[in-house]
Amino acid sequence: xxxxxxxxxxxxxxxxxxxxxxxxxxxxxxxxxxxxxxxxxxxxxxxxxxxxxxxxxxxxxxxxxxxxxxxxxxxxxxxxxxxxxxxxxxxxxxxxxxxxxxxxxxxxxxxxxxxxxxxxxxxxxxxxxxxxxxxxxxxxxxxxxxxxxxxxxxxxxxxxxxxxxxxxxxxxxxxxxxxxxxxxx
Amino acid sequence: xxxxxxxxxxxxxxxxxxxxxxxxxxxxxxxxxxxxxxxxxxxxxxxxxxxxxxxxxxxxxxxxxxxxxxxxxxxxxxxxxxxxxxxxxxxxxxxxxxxxxxxxxxxxxxxxxxxxxxxxxxxxxxxxxxxxxxxxxxxxxxxxxxxxxxxxxxxxxxxxxxxxxxxxxxxxxxxxxxxxxxxxxxxxxxxxxxxxxxxxxxxxxxxxxxxxxxxxxxxxxxxxxxxxxxxxxxxxxxxxxxxxxxxxxxxxxxxxxxxxxxxxxxxxxxxxxxxxxxxxxxxxxxxxxxxxxxxxxxxxxxxxxxxxxxxxxxxxxxxxxxxxxxxxxxxxxxxxxxxxxxxxxxxxxxxxxxxxxxxxxxxxxxxxxxxxxxxxxxxxxxxxxxxxxxxxxxxxxxxxxxxxxxxxxxxxxxxxxxxxxxxxxxxxxxxxxxxxxxxxxxxxxxxxxxxxxxxxxxxxxxxxxxxxxxxx
Numbered sequence: 001x002x003x004x005x006x007x008x009x010x011x012x013x014x015x016x017x018x019x020x021x022x023x024x025x026x027x028x029x030x031x032x033x034x035x036x037x038x039x040x041x042x043x044x045x046x047x048x049x050x051x052x053x054x055x056x057x058x059x060x061x062x063x064x065x066x067x068x069x070x071x072x073x074x075x076x077x078x079x080x081x082x083x084x085x086x087x088x089x090x091x092x093x094x095x096x097x098x099x100x101x102x103x104x105x106x107x108x109x110x111x112x113x114x115x116x117x118x119x120x121x122x123x124x125x126x127x128x129x130x131x132x133x134x135x136x137x138x139x140x141x142x143x144x145x146x147x148x149x150x151x152x153x154x155x156x157x158x159x160x161x162x163x164x165x166x167x168x169x170x171x172x173x174x175x176x177x178x179x180x181x182x183x184x185x
Numbered sequence: 186x187x188x189x190x191x192x193x194x195x196x197x198x199x200x201x202x203x204x205x206x207x208x209x210x211x212x213x214x215x216x217x218x219x220x221x222x223x224x225x226x227x228x229x230x231x232x233x234x235x236x237x238x239x240x241x242x243x244x245x246x247x248x249x250x251x252x253x254x255x256x257x258x259x260x261x262x263x264x265x266x267x268x269x270x271x272x273x274x275x276x277x278x279x280x281x282x283x284x285x286x287x288x289x290x291x292x293x294x295x296x297x298x299x300x301x302x303x304x305x306x307x308x309x310x311x312x313x314x315x316x317x318x319x320x321x322x323x324x325x326x327x328x329x330x331x332x333x334x335x336x337x338x339x340x341x342x343x344x345x346x347x348x349x350x351x352x353x354x355x356x357x358x359x360x361x362x363x364x365x366x367x368x369x370x371x372x373x374x375x376x377x378x379x380x381x382x383x384x385x386x387x388x389x390x391x392x393x394x395x396x397x398x399x400x401x402x403x404x405x406x407x408x409x410x411x412x413x414x415x416x417x418x419x420x421x422x423x424x425x426x427x428x429x430x431x432x433x434x435x436x437x438x439x440x441x442x443x444x445x446x447x448x449x450x451x452x453x454x455x456x457x458x459x460x461x462x463x464x465x466x467x468x469x470x471x472x473x474x475x476x477x478x479x480x481x482x483x484x485x486x487x488x489x490x491x492x493x494x495x496x497x498x499x500x501x502x503x504x505x506x507x508x509x510x511x512x513x514x515x516x517x518x519x520x521x522x523x524x525x526x527x528x529x530x531x532x533x534x535x536x537x538x539x540x541x542x543x544x545x546x547x548x549x550x551x552x553x554x555x556x557x558x559x560x561x562x563x564x565x566x567x568x569x570x571x572x573x574x575x576x577x578x579x580x581x582x583x584x585x586x587x588x589x590x591x592x593x594x595x596x597x598x599x600x601x602x603x604x605x606x607x608x609x610x611x612x613x614x615x616x617x618x619x620x621x622x623x624x625x626x627x628x629x630x631x632x633x634x635x636x637x638x639x640x641x642x643x644x645x646x647x648x649x650x651x652x653x654x655x656x657x
Contacts, residue, residue, distance in 0.1 A: 018240055023223065025216055032212055041197045050201050057203075058211040065219055126199060129192045148193030180189055 013077050020068045032061050035078070038150055039085050045145050046089045056092060060085045079159040082146065086160065132182035140175035147172060278320060278337040287344060290316065304363065304371045307355035311378040314348035317341050318382045325392050335399035338389075342405040345382075346412055352379070353416045360423045368427050369519050376420040376526060383413045411656050418649050421526050425641040428519050527636050530648045531629060537655050538625050625651055 019027035039060055044053040063084050067074075074080055133141055139161070146152045146160065158168045273289055276282035290313050294306050301309075324337045356375055360368045390406045632647035 025219060028219065029212065029216070032215065036208060036212075037203060040203045041200060044200050045196075050203065051207075054203050054207050054211060058215055061215055062218055065215075066222070069222075125188070126192050126195055129189065130196065130199070133196075144193055145196065148190055149196045151194075176186065176189065180186065183189065 017068060017074050017077055020065065021071065023069070028061075028065055031064075031077070035081055036061070039081055042082060042145065042150055043085055043089055045141070045149075047092065052092070056088050057085070059088055063088070076156060076159055078152070079156045082150070082152070082156075082160045086142070128183050129179070132179050135182055136175065136178055139171070140178060143168070143172050143175050144179065278324065278340045279333070283340075303355065303359055304367055307352060307359060307371050308374055310348055310352045310355060311375050314345055314352060314382060315378055317345035317348060318385050321345070321389055322385060325389055325396075331396065331399070335402040338393070338402050339399075339405050342402075342409045346409050349379070349382075349409070349412050349416050353419050356420055356423055360426070365427045368423060372420045372423040372427070373519070373522055376417060376424070376522075379413055379417045379420060380526075380529070383410065383417060386410045386413060411652075414652055417526075417530070418645060418652070421523065421530075422642075422645055424519055424523050424526075425645060428516055428523065428641075523641055524636065527632070527641065527644050527648065531632055531636070534625065534629055534648065534651045534655065538622060538629070621654055621657075625654055628654070 016027045016031055020031065036057055040053050040057040043056050043060075044050065047053055047056065060081060064077075064081060067080070067084075133144065142161065143157060146157050147154075152160070154165045154168045154172070157163075158165045161168070163171070270289075273282050273286050276286050293301055293309055320341050321338055324334055324341065327334065329337070352375055356372055359371050363371075386406060386409060390403065390410060393403050393406060628647045628651040632644045632651070635641070635644035635647060
């Protein structure tokens, strides 16, 4: 995104946040409309169920509203949304308890591939990529999805996963390398 | 690698999109939960806000109204506005809020005609001008130093000048567009107010000279005073143009100025002003009468309103004054007003003339001797039998004055220096002054004659010409 647009977008976001703090439903609906689908997509990759992804996405927005109304500081609303989404998915799986998170993630991802392949015409390459992605550890999967599918910056990703920007770049490089290996084999 | 990245970017395309109905349902559910949450929350202490919350409220002010009640907010607003209004109204020239006061005063003037008519606006402008005049009087009597007074007076004088100009313009517009009765009402009201302002300004101007304030202040006041005089004459001209003349009184003939499109209407044919009526020749008479004729032509534009021939289409912007004439009783009242106004103007010019001339003793040759003092007051002296005594007294007073003057000069310098150029200049000035005074006297006489004949327009024109001479 060009720098000017980034600045405008950032200012608009700050205005929205301020309005939401003051209790404006209208402002919050704007945020909901703008971010629901990306959050849904992000969560879907983790839970592989449309209904669960929808419900969890709505829960993300409710938690964000509470967070803002408690007067807590928000530097980047978008990053906060994804962070909350991650946490909610973690909580979702914790409630299940019997299955480890990584395994659950992988199983779900594989299952989702089959589901998608039945429903949607998928290019062979993308399917291979998805399969390869499903075999990687969660941290790498998240990095690649957030970066390439959701279009977040390294800095934003760093805020979400709690790492510095430099570390994110290194991890990203490693993740891409691993995916390439998996896809080519 | 690029391909890989591209494929990663397309991952979302292969996942099922969210169900739109469900998304809407979830949105509504979210809003309900938020409202429920708000309802259950403890009430915030609205008096303790973080800066962010404060900004949020500013961006969304309806929230504070909901918090503390619409009635409370309205009361607070009324109090704040009321207090603010009082503070603004109390401000004077030189204060920070003075421009705001001016703006607030002139706000009604921008209202549409359906809310405030043109006539009401014209009267409002004059009221505003009266406020400025009162401010000038207050400044003069204040305890400020001379410099501060001068500055404030200049500031107010500029505003007053604008108001008077606006009033003049509005009266002119009303005279072109409104019915005669309305025009008479507005013009009378404006004329009375403007006359009061003029008197007050003259008094202030004298005070300024006495107090020896800044010369710019005097100049500014003089300029405004001239403008006020002009406005007075203009409104009187409007009244004259509206009223039908007395049919018994002989009207003067038309004086047409071929160069000007504006025509002085003939009294008998008022309110008609016909371009193709025969031009009366202005007889070749003395210089002073030529001056009168020339002055009349020059000042015609200030007073005159275009008329159109009866039943004719007229030119663009030409007034059709053949609407309903002013009713009989009202006409009489207006005529009285006009006559009073003209007499008052003539008196003022006479006073001004006599103050120029200085104290004079005018043996009139009649039974009673009157002496004009510099401030216009007349002293009625003994009958003509003591004329010699009066003349002797006058001669003595001049001699004493001359001695005093000499004494003063001697005090200043031990030498009497003859400056030929200065003497010539003085002589020229004296002659010019004498000529000017002679012309003024002629104009006054002409105005009186015209007034006696019922020829108001000519009287007004002569007065205008006299005013122009005085102001030069």
